[in-house]
Amino acid sequence: MATSGTGPTEGTPITRLRSAEWYEGDDRNAYLHRAWMRRGVPSSAFDGRPQIAIANTASDLTPCNAHLDEVARSVKNGVYEAGGIPLNLPVVSLGETQVRPTAMLWRNMAAMAMEEMFRANPIDGLVLLGGCDKTIPALLMAAASVDLPAVVVPGGPMLNGHFRGTPLGCGTDVWKLSEEVRAGRLGRDTFVRSESSMIRSRGHCNTMGTASTMAVMAEALGTTVPGVAGTPAADSRLLEAAHASGRLAVELVESGRTIGQVLSRGSFLNAIVALAAIGGSTNAVVHLLAIAGRLGIDLTLDDFDSVGADVPLLVNLQPAGTYLMEDLFRAGGPLAVLEQVKHLLDPSAITVTGRPLVEHLTGNPVWDTDVIAPPAAPLVENAGIAVLRGNLAPDGAIVKPAAASPELLLHRGRAVVFDSVEDFHARIDDPDLVVDATSVLVLRGCGPRGYPGMPEVANMPLPARLLEQGVRDMVRICDGRMSGTAYGTVVLHVAPEAAAGGPLALVQDGDEVLLDVAGRRLELLVPDEELRARRAPQATVAAFAEPVRGWERLYVDHVLQADKGADLDFLVGASGSQVARESH
Structure with missing residues (x-):
């Protein structure tokens, strides 16, 4: 795996699709695989066309991701347009607001289940649809483990909510208002009335919480179409980006550019810089460590300090600041932020486009310096974890x-x-x-x-x-x-x-x-x-x-500590896409 300053190896154009192992030939096995997938699909679907799984974390019990079925339809259109075959693949969905005892307990399970499904099925490439906190990390951990071509589409934040004439930030203002209730300075009736104002539209939290942070991390790592992170869930430009991501997934397969070739140590160091500049969630630390661990990349807790400590905080968003994600998007978005710290980024780290991230950081102006501060006048000079x-x-x-x-x-x-x-x-x-x-x-x-x-x-x-x-x-x-x-x-x-x-x-x-x-x-x-x-x-x-049984027992017996990303010890290191046995 490449390290900072060396740059990853470019993909080699493929000569045979992975899915051909299922569909190619005239024997009984190929017959079975094709026959059960036909159901109105033309024969050309199995004739050298990339099979793109849309890993979809949509669920009514994950309200932040409930709109991803609509996003998936735009991805499908892009895949078809580029000559691929789109395949909706529902995967384990984790809703931070609903799952007990904590969604983090299930992140590794979701990643393990997705890894196995990606490997077990006739899939050539992946489009990863995530939103709520643990879904993007779990998807990236799984994709890294099988090392297939993959692109992330973040589900996007909800629109700004307002209550009593002032913006209301998801999560952050819950903590503030609930403490005011406990202090006797806010009535419970008023507190309860605010909840319908807080959740204004589809999408995840509109503060710089973990969901917004991990969307930006996915972009800083190079795993998204550049410029998509931070696009509000209700903005039609998200569907445009989803369409482009579907097209790109096919191109990734044809070029042979896997996620392991995109992600290098430099990619993760760039994400650490971005984490500090946006005032991102501390949860990104355990997630980035876990993703890097799946690829065998040498990333440690100390890297977050040595790389990010002196990076200035430029984004004035709750909880570290004032504004919300919709404001960041109108002010220029994450690419405008990254352009301000371009000199701190590893120039060799590439994106799913095949070009270095830094090449995408030209011509991204800041439209509101109240929301994105200039490096000469940051909100905090040394803002990293x-x-x-x-x-x-x-x-x-x-x-x-x-x-x-x-x-x-x-x-x-x-x-x-x-x-x-x-x-x-x-x-x-x-x-x-x-x-x-x-x-x-x-x-x-x-x-x-x-x-x-x-x-x-x-x-x-x-x-x-x-x-x-x-x-x-x-x-x-x-x-x-x-x-x-x-x-x-x-x-x-x-x-x-x-x-x-x-x-x-x-x-x-x-x-x-x-x-x-x-x-x-x-x-x-x-x-x-x-x-x-x-x-x-x-x-x-x-x-x-x-715990005496089930996932909790397995988790307690094998989970690593926080400084190692809290992954399971037997899941560290990629396993590749090869299926161990043929069943027929």
Whole structure:
């Protein structure tokens, strides 16, 4: 696999389609494969025409992706126009807002199921339709594992919502409004009335949450038609881009350009630059690490710090800023942002077009400098994800400075410890809880194994009595994740997690904790000999997940830690597209 600065190998024009292994010839096997697929399809469909699977995550239970059937129709038209055969392939769909206990528990399952379906079927190329948080990462993980030609079509954000005359951002304003309710400053009736205003149209969250972030990551990686990321779901230009993606999928097959030839280490470094410039979700860290792992690309947690730390935040979107995704699109979109940081990008990393990403970054003006700030006047000068280490996070933890309170980025406070999400909810508003604005809230048992699935609970709600006093942020530390729409001084993805023997399991109420983001330190100020003598409390261990069967059992037994992307250990590294056995 190519590394930064060397550039990937260009595809070699194919001489025989992969699908020919199913359809070519006059023996019984070929007869069976063709006959069952005919159903009105002409004979020419099996005569050297690329078979393009449209991996479609549409589902009524994934509301952010519900419109993807319409998008798929435009992809089909493009595939047909280019001479290919489009095949709708429904795949496991993960709705962040609905799936319990957390959609992250199922990301690896979805990726594994899709990988197997891509490999098992007579497919030459892929169009990957995703939207809600985990669907684009799972699709890219699966496609990387089989290494077929593939192009991503992001489903796009919903249009801006408004409530009481002001924009209402999905997710981000839920956290804000709910805290105002808990503080006694907003009535519950008013809070409930806002929900129909927030979800204005089809599409995923309109903040720079995980869904928007991963769409931009897909573009920065080079896996989309350049310029499509950020196109609102309700905008007809999304259907135009979907049509073009269908055409491109056929061209990718004919040229032999697989996703493994598009993605290099440089592609991922470019995505890290983009992540910082857009103020993207911390969830992108585990997703990019997992995708890179499927390709055997050497990407580490430290790359996010060394490459992204000094990148300026240019995009003024919630939760780090003010505006929403529709505003970013009208201001020039992600390509305009990337053009501002073009000098930081790897010039050798190509896209699915076969051309380097940087060649697409000319002539993309910024139309609103309030939304996309110039590099000379960024929202935050050093905005990338900061990687912290210390005796509380030997394998690393992360924090998003752009979403944190500057005065808390260097902080020393006493720990208030919760052994589980349930323990937290039971005690956070207990009048007897010893907590003040200087305290450090510590929540454990929420990592990949502990919950399981690493839920988005790290941005813990603050104690109601502190909210009533006007406190709106505190240092919070957790081995889980937080929503990309969330904000605050939250240290998350602590590795190893408590359930994997990490020192987070040893923290006690009243221990002093030091957070020093500039120094990249996260320290429990307890003597080493005392820490060595401590054991995890029984209440902590009792709260860890202990599934006895099914996917959860497999997941807990094989999931890697956050610093490795939380993939399953036996899925790291691509397996290729070859089917092991012929069934007939």
